[in-house]
Amino acid sequence: MGLRTGEQYVEGIRNRKYVKVYVMGKPVNDAMASPFLKPSVLAFKATFDAAFQEDTKKLARAYSPYINEEVNRFNHIHQGPEDLVAKVKLLRRLSHKVGACFQRCVGWDALNTLYIITSKIAEREGKGVYRDRFINYLKYVQKNDLALAGAMTDVKGVRTLRPSEQPNPDAYVRVVEERDDGIVVRGAKANITGVAVVDEVIVMPTRAMTEKDTRYAISFAIPLDTPGVTVVVGRQLNDARRLEGGEIDGLPYMFNHEGLVIFNDVFVPWDRVFLYLDWAWAGALVEVFSAYHRQGYAGCKSGLGDVIIGTTYDLARQLGIQDRPHVQSKLTEMVFLNETMYSAGLTASWEGIKLLSDGGWWVNPMYANVTKHLVTRFPYEIARLAHDIAGGLLGTAPSEFDLKNPELRPLIEKYLQGVPEFTAEDRLRMLRLLENVSISAGYLIESIHGAGSPEAQRISMARLYDFQLAENIAKNLARIRVNIRLPEKVEPHRRSDVEG
Numbered sequence: 001m002g003l004r005t006g007e008q009y010v011e012g013i014r015n016r017k018y019v020k021v022y023v024m025g026k027p028v029n030d031a032m033a034s035p036f037l038k039p040s041v042l043a044f045k046a047t048f049d050a051a052f053q054e055d056t057k058k059l060a061r062a063y064s065p066y067i068n069e070e071v072n073r074f075n076h077i078h079q080g081p082e083d084l085v086a087k088v089k090l091l092r093r094l095s096h097k098v099g100a101c102f103q104r105c106v107g108w109d110a111l112n113t114l115y116i117i118t119s120k121i122a123e124r125e126g127k128g129v130y131r132d133r134f135i136n137y138l139k140y141v142q143k144n145d146l147a148l149a150g151a152m153t154d155v156k157g158v159r160t161l162r163p164s165e166q167p168n169p170d171a172y173v174r175v176v177e178e179r180d181d182g183i184v185v186r187g188a189k190a191n192i193t194g195v196a197v198v199d200e201v202i203v204m205p206t207r208a209m210t211e212k213d214t215r216y217a218i219s220f221a222i223p224l225d226t227p228g229v230t231v232v233v234g235r236q237l238n239d240a241r242r243l244e245g246g247e248i249d250g251l252p253y254m255f256n257h258e259g260l261v262i263f264n265d266v267f268v269p270w271d272r273v274f275l276y277l278d279w280a281w282a283g284a285l286v287e288v289f290s291a292y293h294r295q296g297y298a299g300c301k302s303g304l305g306d307v308i309i310g311t312t313y314d315l316a317r318q319l320g321i322q323d324r325p326h327v328q329s330k331l332t333e334m335v336f337l338n339e340t341m342y343s344a345g346l347t348a349s350w351e352g353i354k355l356l357s358d359g360g361w362w363v364n365p366m367y368a369n370v371t372k373h374l375v376t377r378f379p380y381e382i383a384r385l386a387h388d389i390a391g392g393l394l395g396t397a398p399s400e401f402d403l404k405n406p407e408l409r410p411l412i413e414k415y416l417q418g419v420p421e422f423t424a425e426d427r428l429r430m431l432r433l434l435e436n437v438s439i440s441a442g443y444l445i446e447s448i449h450g451a452g453s454p455e456a457q458r459i460s461m462a463r464l465y466d467f468q469l470a471e472n473i474a475k476n477l478a479r480i481r482v483n484i485r486l487p488e489k490v491e492p493h494r495r496s497d498v499e500g
């Protein structure tokens with residue numbers, strides 16, 4: 001098949017055999033019937049619909065050499081820098097359509113990571129079993145156009161202790177039993193995007209390991225309806241608006257969710273195990289995954305930035321202030337911040353690196369880290385400027401139910417209208433959209449912590465920058481030592497661990 005429609009995806013998750021998903025303390029079997037999860041299903045669905053819509057079809061489809069068919073790009077293995085660029089562009093465009101996180105990137109980045117790591121293990125150690133298993137799995141995912149979640153972040157207990165040193169031995173996902181037909185795993189992964197509405201979860205280690213942490217060095221994939229898997233869906237600001245049955249206050253009515261995924265002695269057959277006790281590879285896996293994921297933020301966050309800039313511009317017009325110099329200057333600043341994040345992600349893509357003899361295109365790790373580090377800051381500034389222009393009503397506007405009350409409606413229309421060309425309802429719709437997007441977990445908290453908290457990028461950038469070489473550049477010019485030979489490669493960057 002290779003390409004499912006949005007409707008087929010929805011049907012697919014309805015047909016999952018058995019899922020143990022909790023929302024606000026209660027079990028939910030049919031995500032589409034849950035007002036809390038339905039917006040999440042709709043956001044995920046948009047990634048399937050994109051493969052059939054005229055304005056996104058080209059970006060959302062890619063040719064897979066593994067099944068010799070077109071597949072949804074969210075399950076595609078990047079074949080060159082053009083694919084990496086297409087990823088960023090697709091994510092920007094999808095943000096325009098969804099107005100929230102569409103949740104399918106983590107699984108995509110996990111696929112590309114496992115492709116590289118299992119191939120590297122085969123190349124370096126001649127151990128091809130993981131690669132063979134992974135390629136079979138990839139073909140299955142591509143043929144059935146599955147929706148995947150990527151679960152890397154362990155609950156981690158005491159942050160300063162390694163997995164094997166934790167007071168709770170299950171603070172990181174680990175193997176508790178090895179059988180002839182597979183392994184049994186225990187532990188939990190936190191903050192997993194979209195997990196209640198996917199077909200499968202790909203699990204990866206979250207940090208570099210030592211020999212003592214061997215039993216924690218595992219990666220595998222399982223269907224969400226595997227016995228022993230429990231998902232506890234988290235709350236977000238304004239989430240109860242999904243339950244109100246309105247059509248303004250909860251705009252855009254497509255949202256992401258995150259969940260705590262608990263693996264309570266879950267059986268994983270061998271053909272789904274892609275890394276097993278190979279502790280020395282855990283660090284490289286994390287490095288590859290986090291760079292892919294950090295690059296991707298250039299697309300989705302600049303796309304949400306466009307939504308915020310567009311909403312702010314409209315609200316400025318409604319107030320009649322769009323031509324005032326300070327407003328123009330603030331709008332321009334928002335554009336600058338937004339396009340800076342996007343440019344960094346495009347650079348990370350065009351400067352992509354071929355890691356394997358037969359492909360394996362990875363992003364440039366320095367620029368991917370720079371991208372994500374910009375993302376930890378700029379959305380907050382963009383939101384600040386948007387809130388400045390939108391005015392205080394952004395935090396105090398009456399509800400849509402007041403607007404729909406026949407007694408109040410004429411009063412609200414009279415007193416909350418700005419420039420006569422727009423109605424009060426236009427204003428409320430824009431304010432709610434801006435509020436829900438710009439103060440959301442997806443635009444703010446995820447910008448900080450998704451793909452690693454800010455310090456993680458600083459550590460990577462400091463590792464990747466060759467300070468010694470920069471010093472030599474300076475020494476030449478300062479005539480402390482002249483004629484220090486500079487390498488052909490212009491940027492003073494070191495090779496990452498996985499390239500080395």
Ligand SMILES: Cc1cc2nc3c(=O)[nH]c(=O)nc-3n(C[C@H](O)[C@H](O)[C@H](O)COP(=O)(O)OP(=O)(O)OC[C@H]3O[C@@H](n4cnc5c(N)ncnc54)[C@H](O)[C@@H]3O)c2cc1C
Nearest residue numbers: 106150151152153159160191192193446449451452453455
């Ligand atoms: C909206 C959202 C969606 C997400 N989606 C996913 C997903 O789909 N899949 C997934 O795997 N993960 C996901 N994440 C998780 C994300 O990758 C983590 O939140 C991130 O890596 C930070 O980990 P943490 O939350 O455990 O915070 P911590 O790592 O605990 O960070 C908290 C603070 O502690 C500091 N700190 C941590 N360890 C140390 C140390 N040893 N020494 C000194 N300081 C330390 C950090 O710098 C930070 O300031 C998501 C997160 C969010 C917010």
